[in-house]
Amino acid sequence: MTLLALPGPRARVPTLEVGTRALPFGNRAYIMGVVNVTPDSFSDGGEFFGPRAAIAHGQELARSGATLLDVGGESTRPGAAPVSLHEELQRVIPVVEGLAQTTEAWISVDTTKAEVARQAINAGAHIINDISAMRFDADMARVVADHQVGVVLMHTAGRPANMQDQIPEGDIVEEVISHLSQRVESALAAGIARHRIILDPGIGFGKSVDQNFRLIAELGRLRTLGCPVLLGTSRKSLIGAVTGRPPSQRLMGTAATVACGIMCGADIVRVHDVSEMVDVVQVTQALCQMPAGD
Ligand SMILES: Nc1nc2c(c(=O)[nH]1)N=C(COP(=O)(O)OP(=O)(O)O)CN2
Numbered sequence: 001m002t003l004l005a006l007p008g009p010r011a012r013v014p015t016l017e018v019g020t021r022a023l024p025f026g027n028r029a030y031i032m033g034v035v036n037v038t039p040d041s042f043s044d045g046g047e048f049f050g051p052r053a054a055i056a057h058g059q060e061l062a063r064s065g066a067t068l069l070d071v072g073g074e075s076t077r078p079g080a081a082p083v084s085l086h087e088e089l090q091r092v093i094p095v096v097e098g099l100a101q102t103t104e105a106w107i108s109v110d111t112t113k114a115e116v117a118r119q120a121i122n123a124g125a126h127i128i129n130d131i132s133a134m135r136f137d138a139d140m141a142r143v144v145a146d147h148q149v150g151v152v153l154m155h156t157a158g159r160p161a162n163m164q165d166q167i168p169e170g171d172i173v174e175e176v177i178s179h180l181s182q183r184v185e186s187a188l189a190a191g192i193a194r195h196r197i198i199l200d201p202g203i204g205f206g207k208s209v210d211q212n213f214r215l216i217a218e219l220g221r222l223r224t225l226g227c228p229v230l231l232g233t234s235r236k237s238l239i240g241a242v243t244g245r246p247p248s249q250r251l252m253g254t255a256a257t258v259a260c261g262i263m264c265g266a267d268i269v270r271v272h273d274v275s276e277m278v279d280v281v282q283v284t285q286a287l288c289q290m291p292a293g294d
């Protein structure tokens with residue numbers, strides 16, 4: 001069979017190691033299923049708002065093929081207002097506890113608050129997914145370092161309330177690489193091991209539509225920082241900008257970004273529609289000649 005010109009072997013990045021768990025990268029991509037415990041997330045707000053519904057949803061995503069589950073109690077969509085610490089703890093902690101006890105999935109918590117991170121880790125979380133790359137809370141790096149958990153460092157310009165008014169000018173890929181390499185240095189200086197760091201270009205976070213697409217196409221350049229890369233495009237506005245469809249009708253557009261994202265270097269894809277994206281990931285891996293197993 002003649003193959004298209006496909007990307008060559010991926011640069012090696014370290015295996016993520018937390019406690020007795022290990023997640024090796026390079027031979028396959030992993031699915032992170034989104035578990036939003038919020039009334040106002042942009043595409044599924046209110047659908048799983050409450051511990052019972054959220055835990056059942058997370059369990060279903062894990063059964064469908066999510067290796068990781070990302071539990072979030074605060075929407076970070078453009079224009080979103082912040083949630084109080086008390087409210088976020090009430091939303092997130094019971095769900096982390098429930099999913100850590102009943103699934104084999106890696107549990108990630110989507111928060112920028114160190115206290116939410118600390119309590120979530122005590123409840124069983126393995127990864128802190130911080131859209132601010134540990135900039136919004138001065139205690140975050142210490143909590144991650146002390147507990148030796150994984151961390152996702154994501155690029156964003158500004159805070160969700162105003163990020164779309166602060167779109168960077170110039171080469172967005174250079175901007176993201178330079179920002180994230182500084183955040184990696186800062187994490188290493190705080191005592192966080194390189195093999196616990198995951199990087200993310202922050203699709204939709206303070207970027208133009210063109211910049212979002214460029215970041216997906218050039219994801220491989222981000223991987224040269226020596227850490228695995230997570231890509232979150234699911235149902236987002238860049239897809240709506242092309243198709244004209246609302247979030248509820250962006251499944252096929254999401255599939256296109258997941259397939260291209262993996263071909264361009266994504267190690268983890270963060271998605272809402274796990275069962276559908278399992279097929280997309282498997283076929284893309286076959287095309288990239290990645291072995292199906294570990
Ligand atoms: N690391 C990372 N975290 C994220 C990312 C992303 O791309 N990367 N996208 C999000 C937006 O999706 P969600 O469905 O959670 O929307 P919401 O912010 O409205 O809850 C929320 N969190």
Ligand SMILES: Nc1ccc(C(=O)O)cc1
Binds near residue numbers: 075076078236
């Ligand atoms: N948190 C986010 C939610 C949605 C989007 C988007 O649709 O572009 C971006 C960020």
